[in-house]
Amino acid sequence: MIYRHVAVIDGEMVHFEILDTAGQEEDSLQIEEKIKWGDGFAVVYSVTDRCSFDEVMRLCFLINHLHTSPKRSGAAEQPPVVIVGNKKDLQFDRMVSTEDGENLSKALKIPFYEISTRDSYEEPVAVFSSLYQELLRQGHFSPGSFKRRTVSKLMEKIPKMQASSTLNSTGRSLSFNSFRDYIPE
Numbered sequence: 001m002i003y004r005h006v007a008v009i010d011g012e013m014v015h016f017e018i019l020d021t022a023g024q025e026e027d028s029l030q031i032e033e034k035i036k037w038g039d040g041f042a043v044v045y046s047v048t049d050r051c052s053f054d055e056v057m058r059l060c061f062l063i064n065h066l067h068t069s070p071k072r073s074g075a076a077e078q079p080p081v082v083i084v085g086n087k088k089d090l091q092f093d094r095m096v097s098t099e100d101g102e103n104l105s106k107a108l109k110i111p112f113y114e115i116s117t118r119d120s121y122e123e124p125v126a127v128f129s130s131l132y133q134e135l136l137r138q139g140h141f142s143p144g145s146f147k148r149r150t151v152s153k154l155m156e157k158i159p160k161m162q163a164s165s166t167l168n169s170t171g172r173s174l175s176f177n178s179f180r181d182y183i184p185e
């Protein structure tokens, strides 16, 4: 599922195209195509699902592998990624502690958020704002550049992705594992 969302960040109108993924039904080729499509990544797990947390490290490594670009100085610039633990409101069903998330964040040097999409609108917004800020910092695009685009990244790349993916029984060809949301430019 792909969502379009417009937000005002620091006075600038920002158009997000967010690929929401799901399930564990996709093969690695499909996942790689989708990772290549994205510019920023929120790797989301549920604090009530240990298996989703266990997938986070693998996905972060895969993103880095497919997106890391050498800077002029020679050092590698990592793509904007955040780790997000969702459903923090479900305290009694928790299987992943906040400390587990923080430790992984420190080990991978990737920002970490714990949120509840049920209880808060602001927390998910903060996740996407931070990814956008990091994209800006890395010079992926200047503020306002989206307005000048005539064809969005979504329109450029999705037909190719759809052609190379097989619709599953629920018709969700654009979904993958606990890795969910993207912010293309």
Ligand SMILES: Nc1nc2c(ncn2[C@@H]2O[C@H](COP(=O)(O)OP(=O)(O)OP(=O)(O)O)[C@@H](O)[C@H]2O)c(=O)[nH]1
Pocket: 021, 022, 023, 086, 087, 088, 089, 090, 115, 116, 117, 118, 119
């Ligand atoms: N309590 C609580 N429930 C949530 C939260 N976020 C999502 N849910 C619920 O969790 C269920 C799954 O939500 P989805 O957004 O479909 O999650 P998903 O991982 O994309 O699901 P699949 O696509 O089926 O893999 C729904 O019933 C949501 O209402 C949250 O922060 N707190």
